[in-house]
Amino acid sequence: MSRFTSTPGFSRRRFLALASGVSLAAAPPLAALSAAPAWAEPRFGGDPFALGVASGDPAPDGVVLWTRLAPEPLAADGRGGMPGYRVPVLWQIAEDPRFRRIRRAGVEPAVPELGHSVHAEVRGLEPDREYWYRFRAGRHVSPAGRTRTAPAAGASVASMAFAFTSCQNYPDGYFTALRHLAGEDVDVVVHLGDYVYEGDAQGTLGRGHLPAHELSSLADYRVRYGQYKSDPDLQAAHAAHPWIAVLDDHEVDNNWADGLDGDDVGGARFEARRAAAFQAYYENLPLRRSSLPTGPHIQLYRRLPYGTLAQFHVVDTRQFRDNQACGDGRQFGCDERLDPERTILGAEQEAWLLDGLTRSHTTWDVMANQIMTMQGDSAEGIEQAFGMDTWDGYAAARQRLFDGVEERGIGNFVVVTGDAHRSVAADLKHDFDDPASATVGVEFLGTSVSSGGNGADQDEWGRVWLQENPHMKFHNVQRGYGVCEVTRDHWRTDYRVVPYVSAPGAPVRTRARVHVTAGTPGIQEVEQPGVPQP
Known part of the structure; x- marks a missing residue:
């Protein structure tokens, strides 16, 4: 630089x-x-x-x-x-x-x-x-x-490349992945949320949060952004590429939902905190004037086309959602999550998304999304358990989206996602409980930059996921980011990982390459050239 x-x-x-x-x-x-x-x-x-x-x-x-x-x-x-x-x-x-x-x-x-x-x-x-x-x-x-700059509207674009990333927790580790991301040959970086974390964690690496308490005021949030944005690896990634950014929960409070904080407390105090968090987010990200917050509201869902090749539909799954079902967390047998009245996008954004997908004339339509869309059953055997903060907790809203994609004949629907601190490539099924049902798209869930510490190639949670969810085709728990190479005929996602974040200077490698063919629903091939780390 x-x-x-x-x-x-x-x-x-x-x-x-x-x-x-x-x-x-x-x-x-x-x-x-x-x-x-x-x-x-x-x-x-x-x-x-x-x-x-x-x-x-x-x-x-x-x-x-x-x-x-x-x-x-x-x-x-x-x-x-x-x-x-x-x-x-x-x-x-x-x-x-x-x-x-x-x-x-x-x-x-x-x-x-x-x-x-x-x-x-x-x-x-x-x-x-x-x-x-x-x-x-x-x-x-x-x-x-x-x-x-992006290609001209309607331009015939042969290829493009973009990276996606999320979840950079300062005390949990070094942002080495972002240093490597700065060196990638990509047109744009899509950041899917958890740009900062709001808590008081200090960790063991000498990267403790400032201020050393949970954030609440505008001054608090500004200092926290000042700390994160002082990181040279984050600065390098910003200076190297344009970014498309959207927030998730930790920019405000863990698992907040519309007017409620993560403890299900709303009212004037949370509105003030949310307004402070949104203002600090706007102040520290390269957003357009259309995203200038108005009190506790910020406009973040938007579309960015790349010629006739691809279009990004950036969604906001926090501001308009109903509260998490059944008290949040991991739940067995939660009927509330199936309620057809429940929403994760809100009626206006849901209509905006389906309308934009319908009107799109690009080869690929990419939903830039914060929390896991695919079903993630995490219980072995007949009984099922799901996380209520993901789209699993809003199953009817997910079905409305998938039905809309099918009914409108929207092909080459791809979702890129953050939040989970692990990488998963999966087919999106009309009925996840029936492996033979139609595939409506694919999802690339990306791991964290540092959240969760060093990680591992696999863990017990991933073993259960791969066993109970046949639509999942790849899983890994190391830190890193994804790089997508896109043409009119083919999509390839490379999962790029680092072996550790507890010290600076880790190397990067490709753990898997996942292939999708335009016009053919679902993941076609998963290459795993990376040898698992000990």
Whole structure:
């Protein structure tokens, strides 16, 4: 990753002069959200770009560029060492990593009301090509990041590659997988949730959570993001690729559901906590203005097409769900989970998803999803047991989705999922209890970056899963991420794993390659070139 250091002669005028012949984007009306006075000549006590840079939500003509000014990311008040001023931040995006061919440049206000975060929505770029970007505040210039736009709408795209990842628990281990992810040749990274964890865990690795208590206030959440985003491996993965991000539960509270926290307590206190968590999430991820939260609400479900090859349908399985059935957890014989009135997406999002799948003209339709869609019976023998926080706890809602996919003739339906801290590749069945029933799609459940510690090649839970769920074709419990190579005829998911996260520097390898053929329902082949770790 290139580093452009500040020098006394690198003035605002010179920064913008590098954009010779390029029209500057005017500052958007975001400044109107702030009542803070402007800080025209800022002087920082440290590097204001200590949290790095990122890009996200690529479109054919542009992308979101992100940074957050925080010379003291762990300051207990959550202000990142910044005063209460509005700061002009200059940005550039270029066709080359040396910034000799600037395509766009502009000024974006970093305001205290949004944690001095910057979300520059760049337009006017060419589709399906690489760009490099950087920021300037005062005399400081940020690291450079690399991004890529999506293909043009309707473009015939021969191939693409993307990675998917989730669940990066700071005390549980090092983010080595993300360092390797930074080096992958992919167009985009899909992050499926649990970007931070809200608890007070300290672990044994010297990576204890800050603040050292469970999060509740905006200042708490900002400090926690400051800690996570100070991690160099996470910064490297953001700087290398654009991201499509969506949250799960731990960005707010474990297993929360709509208006209730993980202890089934709602009311004004949880609404305030949820609003603080959503604001901190927006402040620290490369999201578009359409995701700017309004109190305890944030718009996250959205679509991102990649020409005629693939379309991402990003869903939100937290904000609109009914409470977990039968008291949550792992349950035997829970009839409540079968209630046809229960929802996990909410009626509006459910209709949006099926409508988008119906109208899609891409070869592959990808649902970017937080929690396991496939059935996961975890009891040996005739009796069955299911986790209530997954789609198993909302079985009728899952059946409505699968019925809609079948009835509308939606082929090549693929789900990528996080949350479970293990990797599973599975067929999605019309009736999971009948192996001969129709296959409506495939699901790639991805493991964690570090959550759960080192993991293992297999465990007892996985043995039972593979025994009781014949639709599951591969299982592994090591840490890592998935890389998907997609063409018009073929889909391949590589499960990339590291042997440990308890120390930095672990190598990465491919544990399995899972193949799907367009037009042929289900997983066709599982290669397992990786030798199990001892």
